[in-house]
Amino acid sequence: MTSATEAVAAKATQPKTKSKQNLGYWKRFGTFYIMMAPALIVLLMNNYLPMFGSLIAFKQIEYTSNSFIQSFLDSKWVGWDNFDYLFSTTDAWTITRNTLGYNAVFIILNLVIGVTLALLFNAMRSRRLAKLHQTTMFLPYFLSMVVIAYLVYAFLNPDIGIVNKVVLPWFGLNPIDWYTETKWWPYILPLVNTWKGIGYYAVIFLAAIIGIDNEYYEAATLDGASKWRQIWSITIPLIKPVIIILTLLQIGRIFYSDFGLFFQVTRNSGVLYDTTLVIDTYVYQGFIVSGDIGMSSAAGLYQAVVGFVLVFASNLIIRRFSKDDALF
Structure with missing residues (x-):
């Protein structure tokens, strides 16, 4: 009881x-x-x-009234028709290939060159010169892509560009019409993207390197380890979490492209579409030029879903090898 x-x-x-x-x-x-x-x-x-x-x-979408919401509600459901139309053309393969290809190159360049520059900045004896170099490299990151597009045009202008008027004559080469020849842009776009954004990644990697305790390097020096051995055995392993996180974040955006880079820098030249048309510019062209909002939305949804899946897949792979380094 x-x-x-x-x-x-x-x-x-x-x-x-x-x-x-x-x-x-x-x-x-x-x-x-x-x-x-x-x-x-x-x-x-x-x-x-x-x-x-x-x-x-x-x-x-059929514009039956002045209100887009009302037009949206009045429009009929077509299921997967917009996706069928998108993937039945060669455009889907072209924009997917270009988007993935360029972003894969961007990720590799940002990682390799970013870590290399961070190591060089950290090895500089003069801290004032190191800060000057960091600031100089970081400056392009804050520039608008419109400004960068004009800078690139100043170099590549077929008539008065620096490359055609100064650089190529030094080597006895003929001028090139850069904005009508597709073969050069798989090299130009990664170069411009790296020049603009590499300062950002270099500073982040440098901050991670500076945070490493000097006792590790002192002990390695006493053991007779060379500078290269210290980099491979101490620096790279200790900044690995930062490398993984930045790489994962970039993989999450691998289906997204810098619209300004592919639209402004290329001056939206239709001749170059085979090598410069990516999902973002394709959505813009589909909506603004052709007015097909349904297919543009289908391309955008395709972009978002695949990017979402890639982030989870990449993180799952990392968790299998190093659970502590995974993003979530």
Whole structure:
């Protein structure tokens, strides 16, 4: 009888204890949730609410009224027709090949050149010169792609460009019409992208290298390890988590391209589409030029889904080899 009474009393006090715990939790962390609220609202409105627009990919939009929402509601569902039309053309293969190919090259260059420059900056004896070089390399990262497009045009202008007027004559070569010959752009675009963004990656890798305790290098020096041995055995393994995270973030964006790079720098030259047309510029062309909003949305949804899958697949592979280095 006594045990039954105690059990009933314990059940009666349990909700009170839980409510007190919840009240204490909100008293302790409620301020932080209030501080997070504006950013969460902006994130919800900018990143998640627009996802409902993906439904356009499954409709044939007909402008039956001045209101786009009403036109969207009145338009008929076409299922996978927009995707069938997209993949039945050679455009799907071209834009997928270009997007994946260029971004794979960008990731490799950002990793290799970024780590190399970070190691060189860290080895510089004069800290003032090191900071000067870092600032100089970081400057292009803040430039608008429109400005960079004009800089590239100053070099590649067929008539008065520096390359055609100064560089090629030195080697006895004929001028090249850069904006009509596709074979050069698989080299030009990675060069421009690396020049613009490599300072960002170099600074991040340098920050990771600076955070390494000098005792590791002192011990390695006492053991007779060379500089190269210290880099391969100490520096690279200790900055591996940073390398993995940056690579994963880039893989997550492997189906997205810098619109300014592929649209502004190439001056949207139709002759170059075979080597410069990527998913982002294709969506723009499909929407602005042809007005086919359904197929443009299908291409955009295809881009988002594949990118999402690649992030999870890459992270899963990393978790199998090094769980601590995985992003999530």
